[in-house]
Ligand SMILES: CC(=O)SCCNC(=O)CCNC(=O)[C@H](O)C(C)(C)COP(=O)(O)OP(=O)(O)OC[C@H]1O[C@@H](n2cnc3c(N)ncnc32)[C@H](O)[C@@H]1OP(=O)(O)O
């Protein structure tokens with residue numbers, strides 16, 4: 001049934017504010033892959049990055065602008081000519097480009113951070129928006145820290161931005177300070193007071209420091225905002241941004257109340273969430289609304305009884321609406337390619353023949369060790385084994401000797417081109433020994449910043465998923481590996497991070513350490 005009602009535009013900032021999450025660093029290929037998925041999800045705007053921030057960000061915005069069709073592609077810039085020029089250089093290739101310029105308007109930011117007076121900020125807004133408009137028809141302006149700004153001054157700034165050519169005014173609750181009634185009132189006030197507001201899109205950008213980002217965005221919608229800025233899984237600076245999946249499903253499920261609709265293909269939500277989690281290395285908390293592992297799980301008897309009798313007793317959303325599909329195909333060691341292809345297609349993965357063959361090999365290896373292969377196992381296989389950057393180092397073999405009264409020792413064989421290189425090392429534990437043996441082969445000066453292990457599914461034969469963060473010359477790289485053997489998963493995760501590093505930095509730019517004393521080039525957490 002086609003819904004009537006006000007259209008709310010979804011501006012996705014996963015690749016810009018989302019990437020500002022501590023520890024997250026995506027390369028150009030990863031950003032492109034997320035952007036392709038965001039286009040399938042049918043977001044209205046993709047904020048692809050902040051081009052002045054780094055050459056990598058510049059290249060990612062440019063690649064997304066060149067390739068992605070459908071959504072508006074936005075690039076962020078501070079309100080100065082250098083930033084705007086750089087942003088335009090990258091985003092100009094898009095069919096529908098947008099320049100997003102910002103400057104803070106709260107007294108605290110102007111005084112301490114910008115060291116500018118109100119008059120200077122007003123002049124910068126006029127100059128910056130006018131300059132951006134000379135490049136691009138579509139200019140979004142954000143008064144950073146709007147919710148802590150003097151409302152009179154804020155309205156003055158917004159009016160000036162419209163007069164200078166802004167097409168979108170975005171009101172950020174930059175530090176997640178506002179409460180829903182207060183933020184709603186601010187949006188109402190802006191709609192009442194700012195001349196020309198009816199001719200532009202009114203947007204909001206909320207942060208989650210008090211866990212109120214979604215509530216504040218909904219309050220803004222109730223008071224007339226028509227664009228919401230959000231990020232998949234709610235990632236972003238500090239406690240993150242408004243979660244895309246939550247705002248979209250709140251509007252969808254409570255259409256009876258909000259009478260608003262989005263253009264989002266909700267069935268793509270779960271896949272998008274998994275992809276962003278995999279590529280950013282940021283796990284989704286189990287009890288996260290909509291996309292958490294427990295979001296549709298019923299544990300207690302009374303609930304289970306209710307759901308069995310009538311699903312809607314305890315489920316306000318149908319899991320199929322976000323793309324969580326049940327199947328009656330049980331996959332195991334006796335399944336063939338047809339069944340695998342069908343199930344993967346049901347899960348939304350349409351693989352090429354070569355990818356399917358690779359997935360099938362990994363699936364069979366796993367089925368030898370595991371009785372039943374679950375959807376999460378399949379997703380993990382596709383996410384880890386199929387979507388990956390070129391592998392300079394591939395795990396050939398791993399032998400570990402460990403126990404309560406022995407020094408853990410690892411022997412690792414890595415395939416490099418058509419040769420196999422082998423090294424052995426001792427360590428504090430078996431994982432440490434494995435990483436040291438790998439370090440001896442790669443001779444890269446790495447620091448291990450974090451290591452985490454999760455079970456992908458339940459049971460004794462669950463697959464372990466290891467995520468590592470390694471630092472190389474000040475840059476962080478995230479690697480993930482899966483296996484029913486957690487030591488193998490650890491080795492795969494470490495190699496995944498190294499392969500990303502080699503791909504991103506470029507082999508010709510790598511610096512090696514001459515002598516790796518039992519792998520001691522690596523520093524960091526003990527594993
Ligand atoms: C609320 C937000 O999310 S804003 C977006 C935040 N994102 C980022 O910061 C992306 C990553 N950032 C970076 O890579 C770097 O900070 C860069 C490349 C953008 C700038 O680096 P640097 O030039 O070394 O400046 P640095 O980050 O140390 O300081 C920021 C400068 O920008 C100024 N500034 C901050 N916001 C603005 C603005 N909107 N317009 C103009 N100037 C601004 C600050 O006052 C400071 O100026 P100063 O050097 O004269 O004191």
Ligand SMILES: CC(C)C(=O)C(=O)O
Nearest residue numbers: 102142144145172174
């Ligand atoms: C750049 C702006 C919109 C921002 O991210 C914020 O204020 O939080």
Ligand SMILES: [Mg+2]
Nearest residue numbers: 017174205237
């Ligand atoms: Mg922000």
